[in-house]
Amino acid sequence: SDGAVDDLRSAYTARPDVEEAAFDALYGQLLEARGDLEALLGRPLSRGVEATFVVYEPGCFYRRHVDSLAGVDPAGSGGRAYSFVVYLTGEQPWQPSDGGALRVFCDALGEEVEEEVLPAAGLLVLFDSKRVSHEVMPTRRQRTCLVGWFREEV
Ligand SMILES: O=C(O)CCC(=O)C(=O)O
Numbered sequence: 232s233d234g235a236v237d238d239l240r241s242a243y244t245a246r247p248d249v250e251e252a253a254f255d256a257l258y259g260q261l262l263e264a265r266g267d268l269e270a271l272l273g274r275p276l277s278r279g280v281e282a283t284f285v286v287y288e289p290g291c292f293y294r295r296h297v298d299s300l301a302g303v304d305p306a307g308s309g310g311r312a313y314s315f316v317v318y319l320t321g322e323q324p325w326q327p328s329d330g331g332a333l334r335v336f337c338d339a340l341g342e343e344v345e346e347e348v349l350p351a352a353g354l355l356v357l358f359d360s361k362r363v364s365h366e367v368m369p370t371r372r373q374r375t376c377l378v379g380w381f382r383e384e385v
């Protein structure tokens with residue numbers, strides 16, 4: 232739904248104006264996180280990183296969803312193993328009144344909320360793509376992030 236505004240998600244993808252060095256640092260942070268995760272899991276993940284910059288303008292949201300479903304299109308979204316989000320929200324601290332919290336549920340279907348994460352510049356959030364449903368509450372402030380997935384080894 233890139234660029235589209237629909238019932239599920241209103242946000243668009245864009246390549247932000249970041250310096251090459253910052254870009255490299257971000258990529259390094261992702262590879263390090265993947266390495267830590269592989270060590271924790273005791274198994275390798277795919278070498279590739281699938282990622283997209285996403286901008287939520289004020290009023291934008293992303294309703295509750297999971298990023299991947301078992302058995303569905305293993306070459307596409309079904310191959311996603313772990314989701315990551317890195318917030319690129321600038322130096323001014325995010326306030327609860329800015330909205331835009333990432334609400335993480337305990338499981339795919341239940342109502343119980345595990346955690347509400349406020350964006351913070353450079354913060355990386357990592358979760359299981361198939362087990363963890365989540366939603367982005369409507370934001371009142373521009374909210375930019377890099378969203379992506381570490382994929383199953385094929
Ligand atoms: O922006 C976020 O915090 C999460 C985004 C998300 O859930 C997604 O793009 O799949």
Ligand SMILES: [Fe+2]
Pocket residue numbers: 296297298314365
């Ligand atoms: Fe998601």
